[in-house]
Every structure is written in C-alpha cells, then in structure tokens.
Amino acid sequence: MGDAGSYSSFRYNPTGGGWFFEGSAGISGNASGFTSGNPQAPQGAQAAFLQGQGSISQGVNGFQAGVTYTLSFKAAQRANHQSNYQQIEVFLGNQSLGKFTPPSDSYRSASVTFNAPASGSTSLRFVGLNPNGGDNTAFLDDIQLVGPSAEPAPSPLATGTGLKATYFANQDLSGSASLIRLDPQVDFDWGDGSPDASVLATNQFSVRWEGTLEAPTGGVYTFMTRSDDGVRLWINGVLIVNNWSDHGPTNDVGTQTVTLTAGQRAAVKMEFYENGGGAEARLYWSYPGQALQSIPRIRLYPAP
Incomplete structure (x- = not known):
C-alpha cells in the first residue's frame, strides 16, 4: 500500500497520497502495534487497515460502459488484537461489488469481476462492516484494478527490487x-x-x-x-x-x-x-x- 505515505509505525487518516481515509482507517508498517502478529505486507513495508467501520477510497477513471474489469486485492485479519472478525464491503461508486471476510491473519487473495456501469470516472471504496461489534481490524494490500487490453497479459515474473x-x-x-x-x-x-x-x-x-x-x-x-x-x-x-x-x-x-x-x-x-x-x-x-x-x-x- 505504497501511495498513501510511508510509515514504519502506524497512522490514522494519513493525507497526501492517492487514497482518502475516513473513520478508523489508516496505514501501518510491518511489525507495528497493529501488525506485529501478522506476516509482512505482500507488496512492501506497509498495508492499509480498516478498524471498526473505517473506510478507504480512491478516484478512478477511464471506465468504458459494459466492459468487464477485474479488481483484486490481498487481505488479512489482525492477529494480535481482535474481538471477533472484520468484514469488508467493496463499492464502485454506489454499486456494491461484494462482501469479503479474510479467513485468517495471513494475507489471502480475493478478486471480483464486474461490468462497468457507465463510462468515465467514479470512486473505488473499501468499507469495514464490523458486523459483530468490538475492536476488529482487517489489513489490505496489493490492490489492482485491471481492464481489457489488446496487449499480452502482464508477466507474473516481475522481479524488481527497487x-x-x-x-x-x-x-x-x-x-x-x-x-x-x-x-x-x-x-x-x-x-x-x-x-x-x-x-x-x-x-x-x-x-x-x-x-x-x-x-x-x-x-x-x-x-x-x-x-x-x-x-x-x-x-x-x-x-x-x-x-x-x-x-x-x-x-x-x-x-x-x-x-x-x-x-x-x-x-x-x-x-x-x-x-x-x-x-x-x-x-x-x-x-x-x-x-x-x-x-x-x-x-x-x-x-x-
């Protein structure tokens, strides 16, 4: 979760990156007070967190009406402090793309395929539902939105180091x-x-x-x-x-x-x-x- 700042600890509602944070949402580095019980973030040194009913969102553009897109991400339950479990609902504008419950404190992949309802710009939003109440958190990382392309599929063998x-x-x-x-x-x-x-x-x-x-x-x-x-x-x-x-x-x-x-x-x-x-x-x-x-x-x- 690199485009919302860089934090070795954690921060609620950081500003200055591509994502907008609301409520009890933020960014946590690996091995912080939030993530010390979890594996490292899949994509780097930090992940977004949705605590309680916190949410994150980002504007997206270039959609073509009726064209099929795929959204993928990795998510995990918080390991070191959890009342019950966290559930995440994903929205494209006002359209719900589904509810997702990370099965464990290890990062697991999730994806959803959808047809864009209209051309142009909208927002992508991840919302914590916290269905059972209490202090529950899920982590998000490696969020990707992919549309159709006449080019070859992206290589899965990217091995860059920085x-x-x-x-x-x-x-x-x-x-x-x-x-x-x-x-x-x-x-x-x-x-x-x-x-x-x-x-x-x-x-x-x-x-x-x-x-x-x-x-x-x-x-x-x-x-x-x-x-x-x-x-x-x-x-x-x-x-x-x-x-x-x-x-x-x-x-x-x-x-x-x-x-x-x-x-x-x-x-x-x-x-x-x-x-x-x-x-x-x-x-x-x-x-x-x-x-x-x-x-x-x-x-x-x-x-x-």
Whole structure:
C-alpha cells in the first residue's frame, strides 16, 4: 500500500497520497502495534487497515460502459488484537461489488469481476462492516484494478527490487556520496527526520534515484511526483517534471505521457533535495486499468 505515505509505525487518516481515509482507517508498517502478529505486507513495508467501520477510497477513471474489469486485492485479519472478525464491503461508486471476510491473519487473495456501469470516472471504496461489534481490524494490500487490453497479459515474473539511491550531504547532489543503497520504492515522508541519521542531517540533503521501470501492461502511462522540497524526473532521458525549488508538499504531473508495451522497461531518474522543514519524496504512475499508485518494488530495477 505504497501511495498513501510511508510509515514504519502506524497512522490514522494519513493525507497526501492517492487514497482518502475516513473513520478508523489508516496505514501501518510491518511489525507495528497493529501488525506485529501478522506476516509482512505482500507488496512492501506497509498495508492499509480498516478498524471498526473505517473506510478507504480512491478516484478512478477511464471506465468504458459494459466492459468487464477485474479488481483484486490481498487481505488479512489482525492477529494480535481482535474481538471477533472484520468484514469488508467493496463499492464502485454506489454499486456494491461484494462482501469479503479474510479467513485468517495471513494475507489471502480475493478478486471480483464486474461490468462497468457507465463510462468515465467514479470512486473505488473499501468499507469495514464490523458486523459483530468490538475492536476488529482487517489489513489490505496489493490492490489492482485491471481492464481489457489488446496487449499480452502482464508477466507474473516481475522481479524488481527497487532503485539505486545515492544520497548527498548537500542540496545540489555534489561531491562524494554519503550513502548509496537500494530503495524498494520512492515513497518517503521523512517529516523532520533524516533518511539515515548516522550519515545525513535532517535538512540540506539530496538524493538521486536511478534504474528502470517495467510496464505491467501496454498503454499510455502518466507519472506524478509529490515532493517537499525540490524534484526533477526523467523518463527515458526526457525531463518531464522540473520543480527544483523550495516548496511544501506539492504534486507535479509529468508534462508528457509515455506509451509503453507490456514488459517494456524504461529508464527512470528522479532527483530530490531537502532544504528545511518537512521532507517528502514520492513517485507515482497510472495506466489503463490502474488508478494512481506508488510504483511497486517489483516493477523497479536498480542501475548498476
């Protein structure tokens, strides 16, 4: 659940990502007070949680009336504190797509196929029903909405591990690197902290992420960054985001879209600097059948 922030503990109703949280819903990192009894999240370091009657939703667009789509996700009951069990109902706009009860505290796959009722935009919503009352929670991750495509089916063998990240103890990516590591995703909210307090201060640092991204299906891809402070983004060597300035949390949509075929890899480079105050850096994409999301680890491959 990467496009709603990055949290090593947990947070109710986080803001700033593609998902909108209501009631007792939020994001929890692995091994937090919420998830310490559960396996790790299937898609990364965190999952959404629906406690009680909390809900999460996201706007989706590009539907074609009468065309068949498939929604899939992974869900688990909370292991370390549960009065009874949690049940989830999924809505597309006002249309219920079904009720789902995760059978255990291990993440299990669920899916539903449906015909889009109308063309255009609507919302996708997951709602906690908590049918028996008490304190009950379910976790959600790896949510995917897939429509028809003339391209080959997405490869199930995506094996990405993330992007090469080179951190500098200055704002202009100059001199010797202070830290080189593999970042599984570009989905960070450091707040007033540091990417690594052992080598970097909380302010006046910069980072360059490099590698390739792999298209899961064919179509037109839109890229967006969210940053505080400066950001630049290149896809296949073309600069499509250039907001190299001090600013608060800001979404920047790429000035160009990119057409990719299923399985095609494209070069990606993103640069970021932090001057003062909060620090946030995120990289999103959307494509046919997929609403805006943080680019998953398995679709990112590091530069040498």
